Amino acid sequence: MSRGSSAGFDRNITIFSPEGRLYQVEYAFKAINQGGLTAVGVRGDTCSALVIQKKVPDKLIDADSMSRVWKIGGSNGAVVCGLSADSREYIRRARYETMNWNYKNAYEMPCDQLAHRMATIAQVYTQEPGTRALGVASLIIGYDDENKLPLLYRTDPSGYTAGFKAVAIGAKQTEATNFLEKKLRKKTDEEKWGLKETAELAITTLQHVIATDFKPSEIEVAVATSDNNFRQLSDDEVEEILTIIAERE
Amino acid sequence: MSRGSSAGFDRNITIFSPEGRLYQVEYAFKAINQGGLTAVGVRGDTCSALVIQKKVPDKLIDADSMSRVWKIGGSNGAVVCGLSADSREYIRRARYETMNWNYKNAYEMPCDQLAHRMATIAQVYTQEPGTRALGVASLIIGYDDENKLPLLYRTDPSGYTAGFKAVAIGAKQTEATNFLEKKLRKKTDEEKWGLKETAELAITTLQHVIATDFKPSEIEVAVATSDNNFRQLSDDEVEEILTIIAERE
Amino acid sequence: MSRGSSAGFDRNITIFSPEGRLYQVEYAFKAINQGGLTAVGVRGDTCSALVIQKKVPDKLIDADSMSRVWKIGGSNGAVVCGLSADSREYIRRARYETMNWNYKNAYEMPCDQLAHRMATIAQVYTQEPGTRALGVASLIIGYDDENKLPLLYRTDPSGYTAGFKAVAIGAKQTEATNFLEKKLRKKTDEEKWGLKETAELAITTLQHVIATDFKPSEIEVAVATSDNNFRQLSDDEVEEILTIIAERE
Amino acid sequence: MSRGSSAGFDRNITIFSPEGRLYQVEYAFKAINQGGLTAVGVRGDTCSALVIQKKVPDKLIDADSMSRVWKIGGSNGAVVCGLSADSREYIRRARYETMNWNYKNAYEMPCDQLAHRMATIAQVYTQEPGTRALGVASLIIGYDDENKLPLLYRTDPSGYTAGFKAVAIGAKQTEATNFLEKKLRKKTDEEKWGLKETAELAITTLQHVIATDFKPSEIEVAVATSDNNFRQLSDDEVEEILTIIAERE
Amino acid sequence: MSRGSSAGFDRNITIFSPEGRLYQVEYAFKAINQGGLTAVGVRGDTCSALVIQKKVPDKLIDADSMSRVWKIGGSNGAVVCGLSADSREYIRRARYETMNWNYKNAYEMPCDQLAHRMATIAQVYTQEPGTRALGVASLIIGYDDENKLPLLYRTDPSGYTAGFKAVAIGAKQTEATNFLEKKLRKKTDEEKWGLKETAELAITTLQHVIATDFKPSEIEVAVATSDNNFRQLSDDEVEEILTIIAERE
Amino acid sequence: MSRGSSAGFDRNITIFSPEGRLYQVEYAFKAINQGGLTAVGVRGDTCSALVIQKKVPDKLIDADSMSRVWKIGGSNGAVVCGLSADSREYIRRARYETMNWNYKNAYEMPCDQLAHRMATIAQVYTQEPGTRALGVASLIIGYDDENKLPLLYRTDPSGYTAGFKAVAIGAKQTEATNFLEKKLRKKTDEEKWGLKETAELAITTLQHVIATDFKPSEIEVAVATSDNNFRQLSDDEVEEILTIIAERE
Amino acid sequence: MSRGSSAGFDRNITIFSPEGRLYQVEYAFKAINQGGLTAVGVRGDTCSALVIQKKVPDKLIDADSMSRVWKIGGSNGAVVCGLSADSREYIRRARYETMNWNYKNAYEMPCDQLAHRMATIAQVYTQEPGTRALGVASLIIGYDDENKLPLLYRTDPSGYTAGFKAVAIGAKQTEATNFLEKKLRKKTDEEKWGLKETAELAITTLQHVIATDFKPSEIEVAVATSDNNFRQLSDDEVEEILTIIAERE
16 A cells, blocks of 8 residues: 555545545454454354354453353344454444334344444444444344344444355454355255254354364354344353264364 | 645545545545446336346355345335445435425425435535545436326435436446437337336346346346336346347347 | 645635635635536516526436526526536525525515625635535526516625626636627617517527527526516527527627 | 744634734735725714725626625714625624614614724634634724714724724725825814815825726715714715815816 | 744644743733833832823824723723733723622722733633633732722733732833832832822833833823722823923933 | 554544554553553452552652552452553542442442443543543452352453453563463362462562562552452551461472 | 654643653643742641742732742642642632532541542543643642641642652752651651641751752741641741751751
């Protein structure tokens, strides 16, 4: 990047550069990968699953007090990559939006509505001066009770959001995406993926891109299932899936 | 562009350059083409039609969760090109303005009123400091029940709007415009264009400038018809039109 | 313009340069001519007339949806040259001011009051920071029912306004002004100019400076007459006047 | 002016330069002379008089719609030199202040009170940031009914004001001041100057510095007289005085 | 002053330079001397006196309309040196503060309270951004009815104030201070200075530093005396004192 | 750090640098170590302990008036490293948040809730312009009455927080962390650490990294115990523990 | 100080430099010493004492109107070094805070509470933009009626405060501190310092660092004693102590 083209344009949150770019948004994307984490989400047929590494930056940290998997409300939950403090702020807002929706509409906020709402909030940070964008990307999963469908959404600092069949965010996003595409291409319509199959693909993908075999304590796995529930899998459940994966190979 | 003429003037949203230009508005236009999409609108005799490529940036995206065709209210709908997050904000505002009009006037907001209202909002972003212009251009169609006329409008970041017989926005705007002009010149007053003829020209134009033959899943087609209705054509309907086009050639 | 004298002073809307100039106002004047249009106004004895080219920037535009002649209220109307979006904002405000006056005073806002009010609003943009000046100049005509006089005013971004016997704005302003001065010098007090004579001079002047013979569809002509009326002439009426002009030459 | 001493200090309205100067105020003074006009005021014994050139910048302007002589209220009136749009704003405010005073105090605002009030408003523009100073100087005349004295005041962008026996503003201010000083030195206490003598000196001074013999249509003359009245002299009255002047020479 | 040490620090009203200086306050002091005036105050035993030159910048100015001596309220009055418009603003505020005090406390505001209040207001201009300091210094005199003492205070743009036995402000401040110190050193406790002795020293000092013999019309003299009164001496009274001075020498 | 990469980005509190960093937050971390202090926290089985050096910057300071150990409310307390004035502000806010929580929830604010609340407040300073981040890091301890667990949290200017088994902040943070990791690795599950064992490790660690043997007056030790209590150990209690440590070695 | 490290960071009140410093606070410290004054405070056993030079900048100043010793309320009082106008503002605020406390709590504000409150106010000026820090340091003394202890606190622009046994501020702070440390080291626990002993040390210290023998009129001495009283010593009392000091040497 030459000085001539960016100097000045990248210090104001809400102006366009001569090429029509919003530099501050692009820089916020850089912040997402600073923690070096990768998260993977997969949408199965009756269940969506999320997996993220549980990297404790300091051995003295009480691992129980740290989690990158957040229950938001109803069947919705998320993993967030990026600045740690911004992650908490992101989740605080997501929970507030959920409570607000539930109160107004008297039914649980659907996962797609939540993702769109969070993206709308992110867009405002890119258009109005003052507050900077949050340096985080998130994967949100939930279960759509009306259409009997698990859902999987991704949000980022640009205010973009979309539903996905499978998706990755963070440091190894590109490699994970390639791996997921290959795997999904092979999936036939007859295969019906429940909790285990969905979580298995998510974990396999993460193991593949990190190139290591996980212990249950090294990852966090969460699922949204048809019983309108979002929950983090216990270490035993994760162990069981890891065994299946190990045996398969 | 020399530094001497633009440095400084293009970093403030609402000041004139020495030549009387508003640089930030010009840069916002650049943002419109960043997605590389092209959209085409055609006004027939009983129907207006819009067509836009359905380019899914990522194979893992759930194509159903993504659409660049938006129903706004009554017979009005739009396609939007440009920054994805800004598109959603644009549509959110258009829907709000429509609801507001309907509530106050007790009849559906006409398409031209909507286009002028959205253009007025865009003009404010070019005159008052603070909020940047939205990096999007839109084609709005609707059916004027009073005059029994289909309508087609275009809006952009400068706050300009006009009604069109046919129009294109996005990456291949120039080529599409030339093609449309040629086609419309040949149209005789006897020809009465209904849904199919209108949609056919829109799709043909897009196929021409992209230089590819579409499958129904690769484009989104929407129409506003005299029954005060805006709807997106189903894949079968699109297939049918694509077949007609293929046979004609 | 040397950098030394303008750098810095021309980026703030409301500060004086060392020579006592307001650069942002001067740059706004540049914006007026960007469309390349010229408009001419003439005040006759029982009627004022405006004429402006109808240049459609794009052959696909629905010419009916575009007009640079605006009815404001009562016998008042205007043509506006300059940025398209700013023109609409200018007229929106003029209509609001007219409604406001009519409501408060219970009689139609006179043309001169309207011109002064619009100039006062423009002056504020040159004195207070924040909002930029509108990049437009306007010709306002109306009929003063009290003094039985047609009126013709001009406003611009500096907040200046004055009544005129004949006046031009836009790209060919200087040539048109010279032509009008010559014609008015020859007018005798016996000549009484009604609608046709007034419109004729306006059209002749525009034809002279554009150096082309117009078709009715290529110009818009509007008049304010003693029956407290502002109206745009129909194509037939314009045709008739064009014929007179052609025969005279 | 060297860059070293002014750069930066002259772009903010309300900061002192290292020499204790307020550059923006000095630049506003430059704006006063841009129109090239000169105005002269003289205080006689029963009457104050103002004279200003009637320079119409454009032959097509309706001279009747332009005047630099403004009635403000009661016996008070003014001529204003400088930016045209700022002049109107200045007078608008002066009229508002007069109405306000009259309403609160139930007698006509005296000329000196008005001048001090307008100067106080001007001072605020030099002390508080935001709004720029008005680029105008004014001469205000009025008749003090309590002391049976005609009054003559001058205001400028610095917020300075004072009463004068005779005074000039504008392009030829220095020459006019010298001429007035010479004339007033010769005046004896026995001479009692009424309307004609006062207006005569004002016009003579203007003729002297412009070095031309005026026609009545080329100047505007206004007087404030003991009958609590401010009025502009008719062309006949001006003609009469011009004749006296011509005969005297 | 080198650029390195002041550049930047002196363009913001309320920041410290690296040496702990407030440049804008220092520049405001420069503005005090721009008029070239000097004022002298002396505190006698039953009376305080002020004297200031009456320099009329323009021979045509009505000398009666100009005074640098201002009655503020009760026995308090002041002379102000510096920017003319700022002086009026200073006095307007002092009068307002006096009225406010009188209303709240039901007795005349003492001179020292007034000086401290005006200094407190000046300090705010040096600490909070926005409004610049007033470019004036003042001498305030009054009579303390409770302690039966005449008072003499000085205020300046830094917010500093103190009571004085004798003091000078303005262009010749240093010379006047030296002269006053010499004279006061010779004063014995037996000498009781009333109105004449006090005014005499003030005038003598001014004559000394200006090196000229004044006529009564060339100076303004004001006194605050034990009868709770502030008044300007008439020309006859001044003449009488000038004669005493002339005879003494 | 090269100028090219940081210049400009590090002078605004809430913008991202091109690498996605928030420079102002990084600079705030530098402020934490300026006092040269180190604090250590250890979570035992029934008790959490904090220790910090009592370095009195000036021998004349009344040591009793200075403490870096703060009781916050209930069993919660903290030590704070960094700017002294910011420390007081940090504690003032923590106490306010505690009172607020207690009032709303009618039970003592748990230590983890307090840490998260303080981190949320810190995050706001990194996202919104205006107020700078506090230049402090803190260790907060408390006793979780519900889970019968002592707690230990750390907060910093980035808005990050986590629970710890043992942790250090300040100048010797790295050395202390290494020492603590070694010690904790050796701890067996059978060992149950009460007040003395916990405080002993904290003090030993501090002695190790400072490389000095403390007198009771040279350190401050505080504990949070199961009786819902936060208290600072008396000199006698500290003496006792120091003796144990000395004997052990 | 190199330009590279400070340029830019020191012109904004509330941003950190790359080293974690707040330059504007450091510059405010420079302002404290500009008056060249030194003040000394000593805490005895039944009394705290303050002494400060009475340097009258101008022989003409009425020495009675100037004092750097301020009674604040109850037994609390202070001396303030630094910008004169800021000193008055500091005391105004301290008095307001005292009144406010007394009204809310119905007992006199203790000295330590006052010092912490003033420090908290100073911290805000270092964290929030807009208002600059006050360029003053203060010594506050009082008598703690509850613990029967005299108190002595110091505040400065950084928001730091602490209790002291003895302390100095201003130009000769370092020398005075060294002298005080030596003297206090020699003090035995048997020595009980009352008013005289306490004041004696304070004065001796000041005499030592200024290297001159004072006359009573050259210093101001104030004490806070157990009868809940703050008072300035009379010249006779000071004379008496000076005599004791002189005899001792």
